[in-house]
Amino acid sequence: MTPHNSLFAKNALLPDGWAKNVRLNWDASGDLTVVQADAIPQTHEMQHEFVLPGMINLHSHAFQRAMAGMSEIAGDGPDSFWTWRDLMYRYALHITPPQMQAIAAQLYSECLRHGYTSVCEFHYLHRAPDGSFYPDMAETAxxxxxxxxxxxxxxxxxxxxxxHADFKDQPLRVDQRRFSTDVAQILQLLQQLESSRSGQLEVGVAPHSLRAANLAQIRELVAALPAGRPIHIHIAEQQREVDACLAATGKRPVELLLETGLVDSRWCLVHATHLTKNEVSGIAASGAVAGICTTTEGNLGDGFFDLPAYIAEHGRFGIGSDSHVSQSPIEELRWLEYGQRLRLQGRNIAQISGQRRVGDFLWQACLQGGAQASGRRVGQLANGKRADFLILDDTHPNLQDLAAAELLNSWIFSGNDNLVRAVFVGGKQVVQGGRHVDQERIQSAYVSCMRELRKL
Incomplete structure (x- = not known):
């Protein structure tokens, strides 16, 4: 092995917990080939104190990064998700494909710097601002x-x-024209993107919601989808959505979806905020992942996911930054736990009998849930997985002289400094000294993009 594809960790987070003196080797394609504990360091190897798998961001709308912080002005009446959505639609109508790339690159560089190494991009800005497709239907993707x-x-x-704009197949609104797709068009998009698939890129599908895609369409899409591809859907995010579904169908959204028999381990049910006990049990039993986006759900006033009930049912879950009011998995995890503490007026909610350390439980659970939701070989330092890992700053006061067993609790629950020093994805270093390796050029393109968008 060369110095460029070998690393020695004094402490590394493996699937079964922290291990000492771990050698990591990876091949030219970016897959781990050796994960060896109790190893002896070689002179050519990079040596670091704390190494752990990068987090998976299981829900992203990249273009919304450009409007983060711009919707925090109260209107004349009560503000909600629905008033925010109207603002987002108006913004989305003006973004060009090159601007989408500039915004997404800025977002992804921020996510990497804070510890995400994978992202699931829930991409619905397919059409041009006038509602027509670009000559290349997959242009924006x-x-x-x-x-x-x-x-x-x-x-x-x-x-x-x-x-559709709502239940009962209501026609799309004029300001939703860039989103419009049917099943045949989504399948055509998949075909056009097929050659792009690699160790770094998977392609799945996302019925937007039961408001925007009816059950017949979802059945048709799932039946045509190649095996093993991820399927994501927004569901039960807002009480108004639940009420509308009940009025239209006599059933709640999660109840209605589960009754199709389609939901299995390929699925990620994003938000799933408003659930009955039976729906909590149903999601857990299906093997699907619940995609929790705490900072966005807090920003939009969605409500609280019932995490302890879901954990008790052995449900799988992960985190996403969604609208990108935060790009930090630490903030996402911290507020996932703190939200439960506020709701229940208790402490140390996210834990199980085999893992009482809240930080360790959350990080490992979200690695597993995020990896499953991504449909990719990520989330573990193990042979055959992608060489996606973080190196933390062991010189920071919060981590100096710290036992590995205390690291995740200290990182997640003490302070706001970014402790990610270096990041490798597919074996390639993308963050060095806390900065993205191409940070200046990415930021310059983003600033130029935002100068134009702020003129709107």
């Missing part, structure tokens, strides 16, 4: 994929099926 390639983040691209 390719721009976002290019941003991932430029920054080095791993990606699951999820073209979104978006046909």
């Amino acid at each position: 390719r721009q976002v994929i290019a941003a991932a390639s430029h920054t080095g983040i791993g990606m699951s691209m999820l073209p979104v099926l978006y046909s």
